[in-house]
Amino acid sequence: MRMTFDDFLMRVQNRVAARRARTEEALNETSDRMHAIREYMRGLNPLVIATLPVIYSVFFAFVVLDLFVTLYMWICFPIYRIPMVRRREYVVVDRGRLPYLNPFQKLNCLYCGYGNGVLAYATEVAARTEAYWCPIKHEHRAEGRHQYYDDFMDYGDETDFDGRWSRSRYRITEGRDDTRPVNAKRRG
CATH class of the missing domain: 1.10.8 (Helicase, Ruva Protein; domain 3)
Known part of the structure; x- marks a missing residue:
């Protein structure tokens, strides 16, 4: 089936009209966006802009x-x-x-x-x-504690210090390390 010149012309005009409509829609969206940006900027305190x-x-x-x-x-x-x-x-x-x-x-x-x-x-x-x-809690309560902090040893509590430190390492390394810390202070 051959297309006549009139059919071809009609098809081109429809495509142009569709493109024009899309372009106008895009321009309207851009214009609306620019208007919103202007309104946003106009609503800002100049001191906010300065910061x-x-x-x-x-x-x-x-x-x-x-x-x-x-x-x-x-x-x-x-x-x-x-x-x-x-x-x-x-x-x-x-x-x-x-x-x-x-x-x-x-x-x-x-x-x-x-x-x-x-x-x-x-x-x-x-x-x-x-x-x-250093899995030891602070002497005074600290804000912003992380998820491991509650498992830390209490400040000043020396009871089984090396064993508890070793268990903390075991937990944080997911079982890959349970070494005891080297403690310079000898316990008697």
Whole structure:
């Protein structure tokens, strides 16, 4: 079946009209988004805007912390036989894909997800290190205790110190290490 020139022309006109409609829809969406961004920016306190360089400058500290904690873990944890911390379980940056956020909100969500994730990741690495090397509670109650802290020995309680330290190492290494710490103080 051959297409006539009129059929061809009609088909081209329909395609052009469909593209024009999609383009207009996209332009309207962009215009709406730009209007929302303008309204968002207009609603911000100028002092909040002035603090943005301070807030975002901490990003570099997060990156350096992320790098150093990861290197420390990769080098030391295999030697101590402590299981690796899965970084991806702590550093989650998924909120930037939410379609109802404007670009500034997406950037803020990505920043906060990364920053808080790196801090949580570093805390877990430090907690496992503390459980291995120094499983003793502080003399005074500390805020922000990690999941291993309640199993630590009480401050000043010397009862079976070496055995309890050994059991802490056994727990944190998931049974791979139960060595007793080298204790410089001789017990008599």
